[in-house]
Amino acid sequence: MAGNRGTVRGASHFDAGEDAQKLRKAMKGLGTDEDAIIDILAHRNLAQRQEVKMTYKATIGRDLMNDLKSELSGKFEKVLLALMTPITLYDVEELKRAMKGAGTDEGCLIEILASRNNEEIRRINETYKHQYGSTLEEDIVSDTSSMFRRVLVSLATGNRDESNYVDEAQAKQDAECLYEAGEKRWGTDEAQFMTVLCTRNRNHLLRVFDEYRKIADKDITESIKSEMSGDLEDALLAIVKCMRSRTAYFAERLYKSMKGLGTDDDTLIRLMVSRCEIDMIDIKADFKRMYGKSLYAFIKGDTSGDYRKVLLLLCGGDD
Secondary structure (H helix, E strand, O other), rough: OOOOOOOOOOOOOOOOHHHHHHHHHOOOOOOOOOHHHHHHHHOOOHHHHHHHHHHHHHHOOHHHHHHHHHHHOOOHHHHHHHHHOOOHHOOOOOOOOOOOOOOOHHHHHHHHHOOOHHHHHHHHHHHHHHHHOOOHHHHHHHHHHHHHHHHHHHHHHOOOOOOOOOOOHHHHHHHHHHHHHOOOOOOOOOOHHHHHHHOOHHHHHHHHHHHHHHHOOOOOOHHHHHOOHHHHHHHHHHHHHHHHHHHHHHHHHHHHHHOOOOOOHHHHHHHHHHHHOEEEEEEHHHHHHOOOOOOOHHHHHHHHHHHHHHHHHHHOOOO
């Protein structure tokens, strides 16, 4: 990865033992010192938080995750537990949550599977099987249906071409195929969209999108919106958006999680936690460019209390 574009950095004078003692003190006795907990956990990177977790168990003889669960509650608890979870395991837990019980959080499945690279998907599959005994694919198949299911299964194989090679003739042909599978005919050949969008490499797809515009005289996203609906539409749009700019896609997801009535806290928490050490700086820039208001201001106006405090720290200041 070219440089760290995260807003959360490791502490330079880091002492896991000292952090562990401070955390214990913050949770011992009557009342909990939330500020002390935030002060430590939101100012450490993931590797440091894992070290604190191990040291806590070794020096105090208690499980930090269990202590946090018993002392905290609600959305604030959710953010802190997420911060303490290794990145692949966190993706896996979110995928499982999205499929557990009645109703499916399709947005979560789409977001994770459309935005992770092959290596990340491979690790997700291994960890998922290890955690739950079933494979990610098995759970997707039992929880979703039709073409949407096929797109998710395809993404979950982590088998996209990741070279930078663009075959000009193939790109033209792909664009032609997409045009003929949608705009040009009555009814849509969705499988054709899936094949092209789920397997080709990024550079190639960007060429396909350019060619498509020439042939169809409209953007590929416009065609997907008019040809598809529901979850399938959302999934294919997410793939196109991630290919163009993953950080702009995340910015849009954040915006949608907060605009209008009510907040989609699951999405807000997942994006802030999973991107704060990777590309939050770029997501913030895209957010400002796209919506004319800072992500910081949006979070501030949409959340409250300790939950707000920790999210604003992950956001890394107003810009």
